[in-house]
Amino acid sequence: MSRYIFKRSLMMILVILGVILVVYAIMDMSPIDPAKVILGDSATEETLAELRKEMGLDDPFMVRYFRYVLNLLKGDMGVSYRNKVSVATQIGDRLPNTILLASCGVLFSLIGIPIGVATAKRQYSTFDNVTMVITLFAAAAPAFWYGLIMVMIFSLNLRWFPSAGMGKGFVDLARSLVLPSITIGIRGAANNARTTRSSMLEVMRQDYVDTAKAKGLDDRIITSRHMLRNALIPVVTVVGLNFGVLLGGSVLTETVFSWPGVGRFVVESIKTQDIPSVLGCVVTLAIMFSIVNLLVDILYAFIDPRIKAQYKRSGVTKNE
Protein backbone atom coordinates (compact mmCIF):
# COMPACT_ATOMS: atom_id res chain seq x y z
CA MET A 1 0.00 0.00 0.00
CA SER A 2 2.69 2.52 0.96
CA ARG A 3 4.47 1.76 -2.31
CA TYR A 4 1.28 2.54 -4.19
CA ILE A 5 0.79 5.80 -2.30
CA PHE A 6 4.41 6.75 -2.95
CA LYS A 7 4.10 6.10 -6.70
CA ARG A 8 0.85 8.02 -6.94
CA SER A 9 2.28 10.95 -4.97
CA LEU A 10 5.28 11.10 -7.28
CA MET A 11 2.95 11.18 -10.27
CA MET A 12 0.90 13.91 -8.62
CA ILE A 13 3.98 16.09 -8.22
CA LEU A 14 4.74 15.70 -11.94
CA VAL A 15 1.14 16.55 -12.79
CA ILE A 16 1.26 19.63 -10.54
CA LEU A 17 4.48 20.80 -12.24
CA GLY A 18 2.70 20.32 -15.56
CA VAL A 19 -0.35 22.18 -14.32
CA ILE A 20 1.77 25.15 -13.26
CA LEU A 21 3.51 25.07 -16.66
CA VAL A 22 0.19 25.13 -18.53
CA VAL A 23 -1.31 27.88 -16.38
CA TYR A 24 1.90 29.91 -16.46
CA ALA A 25 2.06 29.57 -20.26
CA ILE A 26 -1.56 30.70 -20.64
CA MET A 27 -1.08 33.71 -18.39
CA ASP A 28 2.15 34.50 -20.22
CA MET A 29 0.17 35.01 -23.44
CA SER A 30 -1.57 37.95 -21.80
CA PRO A 31 -1.01 41.19 -23.70
CA ILE A 32 -1.07 43.06 -20.40
CA ASP A 33 2.28 44.63 -19.62
CA PRO A 34 2.91 44.24 -15.87
CA ALA A 35 5.29 47.20 -15.87
CA LYS A 36 2.57 49.43 -17.32
CA VAL A 37 0.01 48.19 -14.79
CA ILE A 38 2.37 49.00 -11.93
CA LEU A 39 3.68 52.36 -13.13
CA GLY A 40 0.51 53.62 -14.82
CA ASP A 41 0.05 55.13 -18.27
CA SER A 42 2.22 58.15 -17.63
CA ALA A 43 5.44 56.14 -17.28
CA THR A 44 8.15 56.71 -19.88
CA GLU A 45 9.52 53.94 -22.06
CA GLU A 46 12.86 53.97 -20.17
CA THR A 47 11.38 53.54 -16.71
CA LEU A 48 9.14 50.77 -18.08
CA ALA A 49 12.12 48.95 -19.57
CA GLU A 50 14.04 49.37 -16.33
CA LEU A 51 11.24 47.89 -14.27
CA ARG A 52 10.80 45.01 -16.70
CA LYS A 53 14.47 44.20 -16.36
CA GLU A 54 14.33 44.49 -12.59
CA MET A 55 11.35 42.11 -12.44
CA GLY A 56 13.08 39.64 -14.74
CA LEU A 57 10.31 39.89 -17.33
CA ASP A 58 12.84 39.85 -20.17
CA ASP A 59 14.18 36.42 -19.22
CA PRO A 60 13.32 33.41 -21.41
CA PHE A 61 10.04 31.66 -20.61
CA MET A 62 11.51 28.53 -19.03
CA VAL A 63 13.76 30.59 -16.74
CA ARG A 64 10.77 32.53 -15.47
CA TYR A 65 8.75 29.32 -15.10
CA PHE A 66 11.38 27.60 -12.97
CA ARG A 67 11.87 30.76 -10.93
CA TYR A 68 8.12 30.77 -10.29
CA VAL A 69 8.16 27.12 -9.22
CA LEU A 70 11.17 27.64 -6.94
CA ASN A 71 9.54 30.68 -5.35
CA LEU A 72 6.32 28.73 -4.98
CA LEU A 73 8.18 26.05 -3.02
CA LYS A 74 9.22 28.81 -0.63
CA GLY A 75 5.59 29.90 -0.40
CA ASP A 76 6.19 32.98 -2.52
CA MET A 77 3.68 33.69 -5.29
CA GLY A 78 4.86 37.18 -6.11
CA VAL A 79 3.33 40.50 -5.22
CA SER A 80 -0.08 41.77 -6.26
CA TYR A 81 0.27 44.58 -8.85
CA ARG A 82 -2.58 46.53 -7.37
CA ASN A 83 -2.01 46.76 -3.64
CA LYS A 84 1.59 45.49 -3.41
CA VAL A 85 0.54 42.84 -0.89
CA SER A 86 2.02 39.35 -1.18
CA VAL A 87 -0.24 37.09 -3.25
CA ALA A 88 0.48 34.11 -1.00
CA THR A 89 -0.76 36.04 2.05
CA GLN A 90 -3.94 37.10 0.28
CA ILE A 91 -4.64 33.57 -0.91
CA GLY A 92 -3.68 32.13 2.49
CA ASP A 93 -6.30 34.38 4.12
CA ARG A 94 -9.00 33.18 1.74
CA LEU A 95 -8.13 29.54 1.14
CA PRO A 96 -9.58 28.22 4.46
CA ASN A 97 -12.91 29.87 3.57
CA THR A 98 -12.94 28.17 0.17
CA ILE A 99 -11.99 24.81 1.67
CA LEU A 100 -14.71 25.18 4.29
CA LEU A 101 -17.33 26.00 1.66
CA ALA A 102 -16.16 23.24 -0.69
CA SER A 103 -16.17 20.65 2.11
CA CYS A 104 -19.68 21.62 3.16
CA GLY A 105 -20.68 21.41 -0.50
CA VAL A 106 -19.25 17.88 -0.76
CA LEU A 107 -21.03 16.94 2.48
CA PHE A 108 -24.31 18.23 1.07
CA SER A 109 -23.75 16.35 -2.20
CA LEU A 110 -23.50 13.10 -0.22
CA ILE A 111 -27.28 13.15 0.38
CA GLY A 112 -27.39 11.84 -3.18
CA ILE A 113 -26.10 8.45 -1.99
CA PRO A 114 -29.05 7.42 0.27
CA ILE A 115 -31.41 8.89 -2.33
CA GLY A 116 -29.75 6.74 -4.98
CA VAL A 117 -30.03 3.62 -2.82
CA ALA A 118 -33.69 4.28 -2.04
CA THR A 119 -34.59 4.82 -5.70
CA ALA A 120 -32.70 1.72 -6.83
CA LYS A 121 -34.56 -0.42 -4.31
CA ARG A 122 -37.86 0.81 -5.72
CA GLN A 123 -36.97 0.98 -9.40
CA TYR A 124 -39.73 2.38 -11.66
CA SER A 125 -41.90 3.36 -8.66
CA THR A 126 -43.41 6.84 -8.59
CA PHE A 127 -40.80 7.84 -6.01
CA ASP A 128 -38.04 6.65 -8.33
CA ASN A 129 -39.46 8.41 -11.38
CA VAL A 130 -40.08 11.71 -9.61
CA THR A 131 -36.64 11.70 -7.99
CA MET A 132 -34.91 10.95 -11.27
CA VAL A 133 -36.74 13.81 -13.00
CA ILE A 134 -35.70 16.14 -10.17
CA THR A 135 -32.05 15.09 -10.53
CA LEU A 136 -32.24 15.70 -14.28
CA PHE A 137 -33.46 19.24 -13.66
CA ALA A 138 -30.97 19.82 -10.86
CA ALA A 139 -28.07 18.92 -13.13
CA ALA A 140 -29.29 21.05 -16.04
CA ALA A 141 -29.27 24.59 -14.63
CA PRO A 142 -26.23 26.66 -13.70
CA ALA A 143 -25.53 26.11 -9.98
CA PHE A 144 -25.12 29.84 -9.37
CA TRP A 145 -28.68 30.30 -10.63
CA TYR A 146 -29.99 28.04 -7.85
CA GLY A 147 -28.05 30.30 -5.52
CA LEU A 148 -29.86 33.38 -6.85
CA ILE A 149 -33.26 31.70 -6.54
CA MET A 150 -32.56 30.47 -3.01
CA VAL A 151 -31.41 33.93 -1.92
CA MET A 152 -34.68 35.39 -3.21
CA ILE A 153 -36.78 32.80 -1.37
CA PHE A 154 -34.87 32.09 1.85
CA SER A 155 -33.06 35.38 2.47
CA LEU A 156 -35.13 38.18 1.00
CA ASN A 157 -38.60 36.72 1.61
CA LEU A 158 -38.37 34.32 4.54
CA ARG A 159 -35.27 35.91 6.11
CA TRP A 160 -34.01 32.54 7.36
CA PHE A 161 -30.44 32.88 6.12
CA PRO A 162 -28.18 35.82 5.26
CA SER A 163 -27.97 36.61 1.55
CA ALA A 164 -24.26 37.36 1.46
CA GLY A 165 -21.00 37.27 3.39
CA MET A 166 -19.52 34.93 5.92
CA GLY A 167 -20.91 35.00 9.45
CA LYS A 168 -18.73 35.30 12.57
CA GLY A 169 -19.20 32.96 15.52
CA PHE A 170 -20.42 29.40 15.16
CA VAL A 171 -24.17 29.99 14.76
CA ASP A 172 -23.86 32.87 12.29
CA LEU A 173 -21.16 31.03 10.37
CA ALA A 174 -23.33 27.93 10.11
CA ARG A 175 -26.30 30.02 9.00
CA SER A 176 -24.26 31.81 6.35
CA LEU A 177 -22.92 28.47 5.09
CA VAL A 178 -26.29 26.84 4.36
CA LEU A 179 -27.26 28.48 1.06
CA PRO A 180 -23.77 28.57 -0.51
CA SER A 181 -23.15 24.92 0.41
CA ILE A 182 -26.40 23.82 -1.19
CA THR A 183 -25.64 25.95 -4.25
CA ILE A 184 -22.18 24.52 -4.71
CA GLY A 185 -23.23 20.93 -3.91
CA ILE A 186 -26.57 20.62 -5.70
CA ARG A 187 -25.24 19.34 -9.02
CA GLY A 188 -22.98 16.93 -7.17
CA ALA A 189 -25.94 15.63 -5.19
CA ALA A 190 -27.83 14.98 -8.41
CA ASN A 191 -24.83 13.22 -9.97
CA ASN A 192 -24.28 11.12 -6.85
CA ALA A 193 -27.92 10.06 -6.77
CA ARG A 194 -27.84 8.96 -10.40
CA THR A 195 -24.49 7.18 -10.11
CA THR A 196 -25.47 5.40 -6.88
CA ARG A 197 -28.78 4.34 -8.40
CA SER A 198 -27.34 2.83 -11.57
CA SER A 199 -24.46 1.23 -9.72
CA MET A 200 -26.85 -0.26 -7.13
CA LEU A 201 -29.04 -1.64 -9.92
CA GLU A 202 -25.96 -3.25 -11.41
CA VAL A 203 -24.91 -4.78 -8.09
CA MET A 204 -28.42 -6.04 -7.26
CA ARG A 205 -28.25 -8.42 -10.20
CA GLN A 206 -25.03 -10.07 -9.00
CA ASP A 207 -24.98 -13.71 -7.90
CA TYR A 208 -23.55 -12.98 -4.46
CA VAL A 209 -26.63 -10.94 -3.62
CA ASP A 210 -28.79 -13.95 -4.46
CA THR A 211 -26.50 -16.09 -2.32
CA ALA A 212 -26.86 -13.70 0.59
CA LYS A 213 -30.63 -13.73 0.19
CA ALA A 214 -30.64 -17.55 0.02
CA LYS A 215 -28.69 -17.63 3.27
CA GLY A 216 -31.63 -15.80 4.78
CA LEU A 217 -29.71 -12.64 5.68
CA ASP A 218 -31.59 -9.57 6.75
CA ASP A 219 -32.40 -7.28 3.85
CA ARG A 220 -30.80 -4.27 5.53
CA ILE A 221 -27.55 -6.14 6.04
CA ILE A 222 -27.53 -7.26 2.42
CA THR A 223 -28.07 -3.67 1.32
CA SER A 224 -25.42 -2.12 3.52
CA ARG A 225 -22.70 -4.81 3.60
CA HIS A 226 -23.09 -6.64 0.32
CA MET A 227 -24.54 -4.19 -2.13
CA LEU A 228 -23.53 -0.72 -0.99
CA ARG A 229 -19.89 -1.52 -0.44
CA ASN A 230 -19.56 -2.65 -4.04
CA ALA A 231 -21.92 -0.07 -5.44
CA LEU A 232 -19.97 2.77 -3.85
CA ILE A 233 -16.81 2.16 -5.89
CA PRO A 234 -17.91 4.21 -8.92
CA VAL A 235 -19.55 6.73 -6.59
CA VAL A 236 -16.22 7.52 -4.92
CA THR A 237 -14.80 8.48 -8.32
CA VAL A 238 -17.77 10.68 -9.06
CA VAL A 239 -17.48 12.40 -5.67
CA GLY A 240 -13.81 13.02 -6.38
CA LEU A 241 -14.42 14.35 -9.86
CA ASN A 242 -17.22 16.50 -8.47
CA PHE A 243 -14.73 18.15 -6.18
CA GLY A 244 -13.08 19.64 -9.26
CA VAL A 245 -16.39 20.88 -10.61
CA LEU A 246 -17.03 22.24 -7.14
CA LEU A 247 -13.74 24.15 -7.00
CA GLY A 248 -14.60 25.62 -10.39
CA GLY A 249 -18.07 26.36 -9.08
CA SER A 250 -16.57 28.20 -6.12
CA VAL A 251 -15.67 30.97 -8.56
CA LEU A 252 -19.38 31.50 -9.28
CA THR A 253 -20.90 30.62 -5.90
CA GLU A 254 -18.50 32.86 -4.00
CA THR A 255 -19.40 35.73 -6.32
CA VAL A 256 -23.14 35.21 -5.79
CA PHE A 257 -22.79 35.08 -2.00
CA SER A 258 -19.88 37.54 -1.63
CA TRP A 259 -18.03 34.71 0.10
CA PRO A 260 -14.48 35.82 0.97
CA GLY A 261 -12.70 32.94 -0.78
CA VAL A 262 -10.18 32.25 -3.53
CA GLY A 263 -12.90 32.00 -6.19
CA ARG A 264 -14.14 35.52 -5.66
CA PHE A 265 -10.56 36.79 -5.38
CA VAL A 266 -9.72 35.42 -8.83
CA VAL A 267 -12.67 37.25 -10.41
CA GLU A 268 -11.72 40.52 -8.69
CA SER A 269 -8.11 40.06 -9.79
CA ILE A 270 -9.12 39.51 -13.43
CA LYS A 271 -11.07 42.75 -13.39
CA THR A 272 -8.06 44.67 -12.03
CA GLN A 273 -5.67 42.87 -14.43
CA ASP A 274 -3.70 41.60 -11.47
CA ILE A 275 -1.87 38.76 -13.21
CA PRO A 276 0.17 37.38 -10.24
CA SER A 277 -3.01 37.05 -8.18
CA VAL A 278 -4.92 35.31 -10.98
CA LEU A 279 -1.99 32.97 -11.55
CA GLY A 280 -1.70 32.25 -7.83
CA CYS A 281 -5.40 31.48 -7.46
CA VAL A 282 -5.57 29.19 -10.49
CA VAL A 283 -2.42 27.34 -9.40
CA THR A 284 -3.82 26.99 -5.86
CA LEU A 285 -7.16 25.62 -7.05
CA ALA A 286 -5.48 23.20 -9.47
CA ILE A 287 -3.06 21.95 -6.79
CA MET A 288 -5.99 21.39 -4.42
CA PHE A 289 -7.80 19.43 -7.11
CA SER A 290 -4.70 17.27 -7.74
CA ILE A 291 -4.37 16.53 -4.02
CA VAL A 292 -8.04 15.55 -3.80
CA ASN A 293 -7.59 13.30 -6.84
CA LEU A 294 -4.69 11.59 -5.10
CA LEU A 295 -6.75 11.08 -1.93
CA VAL A 296 -9.64 9.69 -3.99
CA ASP A 297 -7.30 7.25 -5.74
CA ILE A 298 -5.91 6.08 -2.42
CA LEU A 299 -9.39 5.73 -0.93
CA TYR A 300 -10.36 3.83 -4.04
CA ALA A 301 -7.57 1.34 -3.54
CA PHE A 302 -8.72 0.87 0.05
CA ILE A 303 -12.30 0.14 -0.97
CA ASP A 304 -11.45 -2.02 -3.95
CA PRO A 305 -8.29 -4.16 -3.68
CA ARG A 306 -8.59 -5.03 -7.39
CA ILE A 307 -7.49 -1.50 -8.29
CA LYS A 308 -4.24 -1.90 -6.40
CA ALA A 309 -3.55 -5.22 -8.09
CA GLN A 310 -4.22 -3.67 -11.46
CA TYR A 311 -1.86 -0.85 -10.63
CA LYS A 312 0.93 -3.27 -9.80
CA ARG A 313 0.56 -4.92 -13.18
CA SER A 314 0.35 -1.96 -15.51
CA GLY A 315 1.94 0.81 -13.49
CA VAL A 316 -0.89 3.11 -14.47
CA THR A 317 -4.40 3.66 -13.15
CA LYS A 318 -6.62 6.70 -12.96
CA ASN A 319 -10.07 6.45 -14.46
CA GLU A 320 -9.22 3.71 -16.92
Next chain:
Amino acid sequence: MSKAIENKANGQNKARSAWSEIIRRFKKSKPALFGLMFILFLVLVSLVTIVLDISNPEIYNNYVIKQNLRNKLDPPSWQHPFGCDEFGRDILFRVIWGTRYSLFIGLISIMIALFLGGTFGAIAGYYGKHVDNIIMRIMDVFLAIPSMVMAVAVVAALGTSTSNLLLAIAIPQAPRLARIVRASVMTVKDKEYIEATRALGASNATIIVKYVLPNAMAPIIVQASLSVGTAILNIAGLSFLGIGVQPPTPEWGSILSSARTYMRDAWHISVIPGLVIMITVLSLNLAGDGLRDAMDPKLKN
Protein backbone atom coordinates in the same frame (compact mmCIF):
# COMPACT_ATOMS: atom_id res chain seq x y z
CA MET B 1 -12.00 -9.36 -52.77
CA SER B 2 -10.30 -6.14 -51.76
CA LYS B 3 -13.45 -4.22 -52.57
CA ALA B 4 -15.46 -6.45 -50.31
CA ILE B 5 -13.07 -5.91 -47.42
CA GLU B 6 -13.10 -2.19 -48.01
CA ASN B 7 -16.87 -2.15 -47.98
CA LYS B 8 -16.98 -4.05 -44.75
CA ALA B 9 -14.40 -1.74 -43.22
CA ASN B 10 -16.42 1.26 -44.25
CA GLY B 11 -19.43 -0.35 -42.68
CA GLN B 12 -21.25 0.28 -45.96
CA ASN B 13 -22.95 -3.08 -46.11
CA LYS B 14 -24.75 -2.60 -42.87
CA ALA B 15 -24.48 1.15 -42.55
CA ARG B 16 -28.01 1.97 -43.58
CA SER B 17 -29.70 -0.68 -41.50
CA ALA B 18 -27.52 0.14 -38.48
CA TRP B 19 -28.44 3.83 -38.63
CA SER B 20 -32.11 3.19 -39.23
CA GLU B 21 -32.03 0.84 -36.24
CA ILE B 22 -30.50 3.61 -34.10
CA ILE B 23 -33.11 6.08 -35.31
CA ARG B 24 -35.89 3.58 -34.59
CA ARG B 25 -34.67 3.06 -31.04
CA PHE B 26 -34.10 6.79 -30.52
CA LYS B 27 -37.67 7.55 -31.60
CA LYS B 28 -39.03 5.18 -28.98
CA SER B 29 -37.74 7.41 -26.17
CA LYS B 30 -40.13 10.31 -25.63
CA PRO B 31 -37.76 12.39 -23.48
CA ALA B 32 -35.03 12.07 -26.09
CA LEU B 33 -37.40 13.11 -28.87
CA PHE B 34 -38.54 16.10 -26.80
CA GLY B 35 -34.90 17.07 -26.26
CA LEU B 36 -34.06 16.82 -29.95
CA MET B 37 -37.19 18.77 -30.97
CA PHE B 38 -36.41 21.58 -28.55
CA ILE B 39 -32.81 21.86 -29.76
CA LEU B 40 -33.99 21.93 -33.38
CA PHE B 41 -36.50 24.62 -32.37
CA LEU B 42 -33.66 26.70 -30.86
CA VAL B 43 -31.55 26.24 -33.98
CA LEU B 44 -34.51 27.47 -36.03
CA VAL B 45 -34.97 30.48 -33.71
CA SER B 46 -31.28 31.34 -34.06
CA LEU B 47 -31.42 31.12 -37.85
CA VAL B 48 -34.54 33.28 -37.99
CA THR B 49 -32.93 35.99 -35.85
CA ILE B 50 -29.83 35.91 -38.02
CA VAL B 51 -31.95 36.32 -41.18
CA LEU B 52 -33.90 39.14 -39.51
CA ASP B 53 -30.68 40.91 -38.54
CA ILE B 54 -29.45 40.79 -42.10
CA SER B 55 -32.72 41.86 -43.70
CA ASN B 56 -33.77 44.38 -41.07
CA PRO B 57 -31.12 45.44 -38.52
CA GLU B 58 -33.58 47.93 -37.02
CA ILE B 59 -35.32 45.16 -35.05
CA TYR B 60 -32.11 44.26 -33.22
CA ASN B 61 -31.30 47.90 -32.49
CA ASN B 62 -34.79 48.94 -31.40
CA TYR B 63 -35.97 45.96 -29.41
CA VAL B 64 -32.87 44.13 -28.21
CA ILE B 65 -30.26 46.82 -27.59
CA LYS B 66 -32.03 50.17 -27.27
CA GLN B 67 -32.64 51.34 -23.73
CA ASN B 68 -36.10 52.45 -22.74
CA LEU B 69 -35.88 53.61 -19.16
CA ARG B 70 -39.63 54.16 -18.86
CA ASN B 71 -40.06 50.36 -18.71
CA LYS B 72 -37.20 49.88 -16.25
CA LEU B 73 -37.58 46.58 -14.31
CA ASP B 74 -41.22 46.15 -15.44
CA PRO B 75 -42.58 42.80 -14.24
CA PRO B 76 -43.98 40.33 -16.78
CA SER B 77 -47.18 41.56 -18.45
CA TRP B 78 -49.11 40.97 -21.68
CA GLN B 79 -46.93 43.52 -23.42
CA HIS B 80 -43.69 42.10 -22.05
CA PRO B 81 -44.31 38.42 -21.21
CA PHE B 82 -40.84 38.00 -19.69
CA GLY B 83 -40.72 41.50 -18.18
CA CYS B 84 -38.03 44.13 -18.72
CA ASP B 85 -34.46 44.48 -17.51
CA GLU B 86 -32.76 47.36 -15.70
CA PHE B 87 -32.55 49.36 -18.93
CA GLY B 88 -36.19 48.75 -19.82
CA ARG B 89 -35.33 46.27 -22.57
CA ASP B 90 -37.82 43.46 -23.24
CA ILE B 91 -36.33 40.25 -21.81
CA LEU B 92 -38.29 38.03 -24.23
CA PHE B 93 -36.57 39.76 -27.16
CA ARG B 94 -33.20 39.49 -25.46
CA VAL B 95 -33.70 35.80 -24.69
CA ILE B 96 -34.73 35.08 -28.30
CA TRP B 97 -31.80 37.01 -29.74
CA GLY B 98 -29.48 35.48 -27.15
CA THR B 99 -30.27 31.94 -28.31
CA ARG B 100 -27.69 31.93 -31.04
CA TYR B 101 -24.85 33.05 -28.75
CA SER B 102 -25.46 30.38 -26.12
CA LEU B 103 -26.24 27.66 -28.62
CA PHE B 104 -23.61 28.36 -31.25
CA ILE B 105 -20.79 29.11 -28.82
CA GLY B 106 -21.67 25.80 -27.16
CA LEU B 107 -21.78 23.86 -30.43
CA ILE B 108 -18.73 25.44 -32.04
CA SER B 109 -16.57 25.20 -28.93
CA ILE B 110 -17.36 21.49 -28.63
CA MET B 111 -16.49 21.03 -32.32
CA ILE B 112 -13.13 22.66 -31.62
CA ALA B 113 -12.70 20.49 -28.53
CA LEU B 114 -13.62 17.42 -30.56
CA PHE B 115 -11.10 18.31 -33.24
CA LEU B 116 -8.29 18.95 -30.73
CA GLY B 117 -9.15 16.11 -28.37
CA GLY B 118 -10.09 13.77 -31.19
CA THR B 119 -6.78 14.21 -32.99
CA PHE B 120 -4.70 13.53 -29.88
CA GLY B 121 -7.01 10.79 -28.61
CA ALA B 122 -7.03 8.96 -31.95
CA ILE B 123 -3.22 9.15 -32.26
CA ALA B 124 -2.77 7.95 -28.68
CA GLY B 125 -5.26 5.12 -29.05
CA TYR B 126 -4.01 3.99 -32.44
CA TYR B 127 -0.26 4.03 -31.86
CA GLY B 128 -0.39 2.98 -28.19
CA LYS B 129 2.77 2.45 -26.10
CA HIS B 130 5.01 5.51 -25.65
CA VAL B 131 2.98 7.81 -27.89
CA ASP B 132 -0.12 6.93 -25.89
CA ASN B 133 1.68 7.38 -22.60
CA ILE B 134 3.10 10.80 -23.45
CA ILE B 135 -0.13 12.18 -24.92
CA MET B 136 -2.33 10.89 -22.13
CA ARG B 137 -0.04 12.19 -19.37
CA ILE B 138 -0.26 15.63 -20.99
CA MET B 139 -4.04 15.22 -21.06
CA ASP B 140 -3.92 14.30 -17.34
CA VAL B 141 -2.29 17.65 -16.67
CA PHE B 142 -5.13 19.46 -18.45
CA LEU B 143 -7.68 17.32 -16.65
CA ALA B 144 -6.17 18.33 -13.31
CA ILE B 145 -7.41 21.88 -13.85
CA PRO B 146 -11.15 22.29 -13.13
CA SER B 147 -12.85 23.37 -16.36
CA MET B 148 -14.31 26.58 -15.01
CA VAL B 149 -10.95 27.58 -13.49
CA MET B 150 -9.22 26.88 -16.81
CA ALA B 151 -11.83 28.90 -18.70
CA VAL B 152 -11.37 31.80 -16.27
CA ALA B 153 -7.58 31.65 -16.76
CA VAL B 154 -7.84 31.69 -20.56
CA VAL B 155 -10.22 34.66 -20.54
CA ALA B 156 -8.11 36.47 -17.94
CA ALA B 157 -5.01 36.15 -20.10
CA LEU B 158 -6.43 36.64 -23.57
CA GLY B 159 -9.49 38.83 -23.08
CA THR B 160 -13.16 38.31 -23.83
CA SER B 161 -13.37 38.28 -27.62
CA THR B 162 -15.61 35.61 -29.13
CA SER B 163 -12.73 33.51 -30.41
CA ASN B 164 -11.09 33.55 -26.97
CA LEU B 165 -14.35 32.51 -25.36
CA LEU B 166 -14.60 29.59 -27.77
CA LEU B 167 -11.07 28.55 -26.78
CA ALA B 168 -11.77 29.07 -23.07
CA ILE B 169 -14.72 26.68 -23.29
CA ALA B 170 -13.09 24.25 -25.74
CA ILE B 171 -9.67 23.73 -24.11
CA PRO B 172 -10.97 22.20 -20.84
CA GLN B 173 -13.36 19.91 -22.75
CA ALA B 174 -10.72 18.68 -25.24
CA PRO B 175 -8.92 16.18 -22.93
CA ARG B 176 -12.26 14.75 -21.79
CA LEU B 177 -13.16 14.03 -25.40
CA ALA B 178 -9.62 12.80 -26.11
CA ARG B 179 -10.10 10.08 -23.48
CA ILE B 180 -13.32 8.90 -25.09
CA VAL B 181 -11.86 8.92 -28.61
CA ARG B 182 -8.78 7.04 -27.42
CA ALA B 183 -10.77 4.35 -25.63
CA SER B 184 -13.06 4.01 -28.58
CA VAL B 185 -10.21 3.76 -31.09
CA MET B 186 -8.47 1.16 -28.94
CA THR B 187 -11.48 -1.14 -29.09
CA VAL B 188 -11.64 -0.90 -32.87
CA LYS B 189 -8.01 -0.88 -33.98
CA ASP B 190 -7.35 -4.59 -33.52
CA LYS B 191 -10.42 -5.76 -35.41
CA GLU B 192 -9.76 -7.97 -38.42
CA TYR B 193 -10.99 -5.52 -41.01
CA ILE B 194 -8.42 -2.97 -39.85
CA GLU B 195 -5.70 -5.58 -40.20
CA ALA B 196 -7.02 -6.43 -43.64
CA THR B 197 -6.85 -2.79 -44.73
CA ARG B 198 -3.32 -2.58 -43.38
CA ALA B 199 -2.39 -5.70 -45.32
CA LEU B 200 -3.69 -3.96 -48.43
CA GLY B 201 -1.07 -1.26 -47.84
CA ALA B 202 -3.13 1.64 -46.53
CA SER B 203 -1.16 4.29 -44.63
CA ASN B 204 -1.71 4.83 -40.91
CA ALA B 205 -3.38 8.20 -41.48
CA THR B 206 -5.80 6.68 -44.00
CA ILE B 207 -6.58 3.80 -41.68
CA ILE B 208 -7.32 6.14 -38.76
CA VAL B 209 -9.42 8.64 -40.66
CA LYS B 210 -11.23 6.34 -43.08
CA TYR B 211 -11.59 3.08 -41.19
CA VAL B 212 -10.98 3.41 -37.45
CA LEU B 213 -12.82 6.63 -36.63
CA PRO B 214 -16.09 5.92 -38.50
CA ASN B 215 -16.35 2.63 -36.64
CA ALA B 216 -15.52 4.20 -33.27
CA MET B 217 -18.00 7.05 -33.60
CA ALA B 218 -20.89 6.05 -31.31
CA PRO B 219 -19.49 6.91 -27.86
CA ILE B 220 -17.78 9.99 -29.29
CA ILE B 221 -21.02 11.45 -30.63
CA VAL B 222 -22.77 10.76 -27.33
CA GLN B 223 -20.07 12.38 -25.20
CA ALA B 224 -19.88 15.38 -27.54
CA SER B 225 -23.64 15.96 -27.38
CA LEU B 226 -23.54 15.85 -23.58
CA SER B 227 -20.53 18.21 -23.54
CA VAL B 228 -22.48 20.90 -25.40
CA GLY B 229 -24.65 21.25 -22.29
CA THR B 230 -21.61 21.69 -20.08
CA ALA B 231 -20.25 24.25 -22.52
CA ILE B 232 -23.47 26.27 -22.41
CA LEU B 233 -23.39 26.26 -18.59
CA ASN B 234 -19.75 27.41 -18.63
CA ILE B 235 -20.45 30.29 -21.03
CA ALA B 236 -23.40 31.35 -18.89
CA GLY B 237 -21.11 31.26 -15.87
CA LEU B 238 -18.41 33.36 -17.51
CA SER B 239 -20.96 35.90 -18.75
CA PHE B 240 -22.55 36.04 -15.30
CA LEU B 241 -19.15 36.93 -13.87
CA GLY B 242 -18.83 39.68 -16.46
CA ILE B 243 -15.90 38.01 -18.24
CA GLY B 244 -17.86 36.20 -20.93
CA VAL B 245 -20.05 37.63 -23.67
CA GLN B 246 -19.98 41.38 -23.09
CA PRO B 247 -23.03 43.66 -22.74
CA PRO B 248 -25.13 44.77 -24.50
CA THR B 249 -24.99 41.46 -26.40
CA PRO B 250 -27.95 39.47 -25.08
CA GLU B 251 -26.34 36.13 -24.19
CA TRP B 252 -28.41 34.28 -21.57
CA GLY B 253 -25.76 34.32 -18.87
CA SER B 254 -25.08 38.00 -19.43
CA ILE B 255 -28.79 38.77 -18.93
CA LEU B 256 -28.38 37.06 -15.56
CA SER B 257 -25.34 39.13 -14.66
CA SER B 258 -27.45 42.06 -13.48
CA ALA B 259 -29.93 39.75 -11.74
CA ARG B 260 -28.13 39.84 -8.41
CA THR B 261 -28.18 43.64 -8.22
CA TYR B 262 -31.93 43.86 -8.89
CA MET B 263 -32.99 40.76 -6.99
CA ARG B 264 -35.14 42.75 -4.55
CA ASP B 265 -37.09 44.64 -7.19
CA ALA B 266 -37.24 42.30 -10.16
CA TRP B 267 -37.45 38.55 -9.60
CA HIS B 268 -38.05 37.90 -13.28
CA ILE B 269 -34.53 38.94 -14.34
CA SER B 270 -33.13 36.08 -12.25
CA VAL B 271 -35.77 33.45 -12.87
CA ILE B 272 -36.51 33.58 -16.59
CA PRO B 273 -33.08 33.40 -18.28
CA GLY B 274 -32.10 30.64 -15.84
CA LEU B 275 -35.18 28.60 -16.74
CA VAL B 276 -34.34 28.97 -20.43
CA ILE B 277 -30.80 27.75 -19.82
CA MET B 278 -32.15 24.87 -17.74
CA ILE B 279 -34.59 23.67 -20.39
CA THR B 280 -31.92 23.93 -23.08
CA VAL B 281 -29.30 21.96 -21.17
CA LEU B 282 -31.95 19.47 -20.07
CA SER B 283 -32.94 18.96 -23.71
CA LEU B 284 -29.32 18.41 -24.72
CA ASN B 285 -28.84 15.90 -21.90
CA LEU B 286 -32.06 14.05 -22.73
CA ALA B 287 -31.13 13.86 -26.41
CA GLY B 288 -27.60 12.74 -25.50
CA ASP B 289 -28.88 10.06 -23.13
CA GLY B 290 -31.36 8.89 -25.74
CA LEU B 291 -28.62 8.71 -28.34
CA ARG B 292 -26.46 6.68 -25.97
CA ASP B 293 -29.26 4.21 -25.29
CA ALA B 294 -30.10 3.99 -28.99
CA MET B 295 -26.51 3.42 -30.08
CA ASP B 296 -25.60 0.96 -27.40
CA PRO B 297 -28.53 -0.56 -25.51
CA LYS B 298 -26.06 -2.41 -23.29
CA LEU B 299 -25.04 0.87 -21.67
CA LYS B 300 -28.54 1.57 -20.43
CA ASN B 301 -28.57 1.70 -16.61
